[in-house]
Amino acid sequence: MLDSAIEIFTAGRNTARLFEGLAITLKISAAAVGLSILLGIPAGLLMSSKKRFWRVSLKLYLEFIRIMPILVLLFLFYYSLSSVFNINLPAVTVSILVFTLWGTAEMADLVRGAVTSLPRHQWESGRALGLSELQLNLFVIVPQAVRRLLPGVINLTTRMIKTTPFVFFINIPDLVKVAQQIVEVTGIRNPLASVWVYGVIFFIYFAICYPISLFSRFLEKAWQN
Amino acid sequence: MKGTFRFIWLVLALTLAIGWSVGTHRALAAGELAKIKAADHIRIAVFSDKPPFGYVDENGVNKGYDVYLAHRLAEDLLGDPNKVKFVLVEAASRISTLEADKADIVLANFTYTTERAQQVDFAKPYMKVALGVASPQSAPITDVAQLAGKKLIVNKGTTADSYFTKNHPEIELIKYDQNTEAFNALRDGRGVALAHDNTLLFAWVRENTGFVTGIDFLGDQDTINPAVKKGNTELLEWLNQEVDKLTAEKFFYSNYEETLRPIYGEAVDENSVLITE
Structure with missing residues (x-):
């Protein structure tokens, strides 16, 4: 039993290839999560502001992204953009772009939720102290909203990491695709290949996502005081 | 509500625009x-x-x-x-x-x-590809006529599925979604034979002793x-x-x-x- 596993992971560069796939997965999700947080916070503040134009257009954007399956967005930006407008973006750029579009929409909605849940007197007291809108947001609203945001952001991050395997539809060999390649090639003579390889993939995803949720629990505790 | 309708129109317009431009191929x-x-x-x-x-x-x-x-x-x-x-x-x-x-x-x-x-x-x-029929070596199927009134395993939506449904209604088909399921069904004897692309069967019977591709060329010949x-x-x-x-x-x-x-x-x-x- 164990021999078959050892055979798979020691053959050629199999293990190295899995880690190369993992590097791609991590690169895309880290870039997308980072950009989504950066863009999502101002977007969320605008969504909860009184400005009608921003509220409506951001709401439309959010609904648009929510309805569109990620796969359709990937196809749209990778294939359609190129065949219709002749804009030929590299696959990794496209995936970071698409995941950021999605993440920003979700993030903005989380921020909006967190901000509107704050009691009104936070704004009123801030204004009474003579803070400008920017100062009010920066020093009063955002720090309080961030704590309420945390569970949602962690959830979004892990969801993004788990959605990245879609990128193999735009020809990027990510972790899951590399696993599939190994399974299909060794599977002919080693029927246990899929169990071993996908088992390892399971633990890799767990090893990435679990620390993230541990970190969030730690922050939640630390911020309680 | 009004916003939702406007949004739906926007999506429709966008889809049409993209569909149209994809349809009209640019000259290379x-x-x-x-x-x-x-x-x-x-x-x-x-x-x-x-x-x-x-x-x-x-x-x-x-x-x-x-x-x-x-x-x-x-x-x-x-x-x-x-x-x-x-x-x-x-x-x-x-x-x-x-x-x-x-x-x-x-x-x-x-x-x-x-x-x-x-x-x-x-x-x-x-290259060319056609259908093949794999069966146990102990009870090989070498002619489609042998299959009448018996159970044949196919994959849903494949060429094998449509070929037998259309041309041989006298054969009872058992359909599976995945290759693995279909091949396991053949091993378990839930059908007397399995029909699939011959190129795939050739590789499979070689790795699974006790089975043969009794019919290795059947149906419409497709080319690669x-x-x-x-x-x-x-x-x-x-x-x-x-x-x-x-x-x-x-x-x-x-x-x-x-x-x-x-x-x-x-x-x-x-x-x-x-x-x-």
């Missing part, structure tokens, strides 16, 4: 071959997980029947078999890959169909062809000449020896897979 500029030569590499789309046609071996190197041909095309066009960049595709993304100009040629076991031929241009075939972007006539014509030349010099036989024989073994006649004339 001449000099596609010159463009490939200027780039000094050719981009060929192949599978990365479909042995023995296109796969990545344990060292991360592309291998297989399609890949072997791809290297030869690069050699003949650019003078070096390694001047090829492989684009690793899925079955579902082969047409888009060409339309979006992400690859020059698709060599991903692309079966010719009239529907596909409206979207891409197929060159001359380099190289494909290029619609309207890329210059590359298409070059490919046609190239396939003729390679067929004449029996290149595909050496390709078979190199990539398929080790998988199929001696039991299979190469002429059931290769284009002979």
Whole structure:
């Protein structure tokens, strides 16, 4: 039993290839999560502001992204953009772009939720102290909203990491695709290949996502005081 | 509510706009071959997980029947078999890959169909595929007539499914979604035989002793062809000449020896897979 596993992971560069796939997965999700947080916070503040134009257009954007399956967005930006407008973006750029579009929409909605849940007197007291809108947001609203945001952001991050395997539809060999390649090639003579390889993939995803949720629990505790 | 309606209209308009522009193919500029030569590499789309046609071996190197041909095309066009960049595709993304100009040629076991031929241009075939029927060695099925009133295992939505539904209603079909399920059903004896693409069966019976491909050629013969972007006539014509030349010099036989024989073994006649004339 164990021999078959050892055979798979020691053959050629199999293990190295899995880690190369993992590097791609991590690169895309880290870039997308980072950009989504950066863009999502101002977007969320605008969504909860009184400005009608921003509220409506951001709401439309959010609904648009929510309805569109990620796969359709990937196809749209990778294939359609190129065949219709002749804009030929590299696959990794496209995936970071698409995941950021999605993440920003979700993030903005989380921020909006967190901000509107704050009691009104936070704004009123801030204004009474003579803070400008920017100062009010920066020093009063955002720090309080961030704590309420945390569970949602962690959830979004892990969801993004788990959605990245879609990128193999735009020809990027990510972790899951590399696993599939190994399974299909060794599977002919080693029927246990899929169990071993996908088992390892399971633990890799767990090893990435679990620390993230541990970190969030730690922050939640630390911020309680 | 009003916002929602406006939004739906926006999506509809956008879909129509994109659909329309995709439908009207832009004419390709001449000099596609010159463009490939200027780039000094050719981009060929192949599978990365479909042995023995296109796969990545344990060292991360592309291998297989399609890949072997791809290297030869690069050699003949650019003078070096390694001047090829492989684009690793899925079955579902082969047409888009060409339309979006992400690859020059698709060599991903692309079966010719009239529907596909409206979207891409197929060159001359380099392989053929038909149905086969695998059965236990102890009770081999060598003729379709033997199957009357018995249970035959097929995969839902495949050529085998539609062929037997249409031509042999007297045979009872048991249908499965996944290859693995279907093959396990044959092992468990839930049907007397299993019908699938013959190329797949050849590889399977070799690894699973006790089974034979009693019928190795059945139904409509389909061909596997190289494909290029619609309207890329210059590359298409070059490919046609190239396939003729390679067929004449029996290149595909050496390709078979190199990539398929080790998988199929001696039991299979190469002429059931290769284009002979």
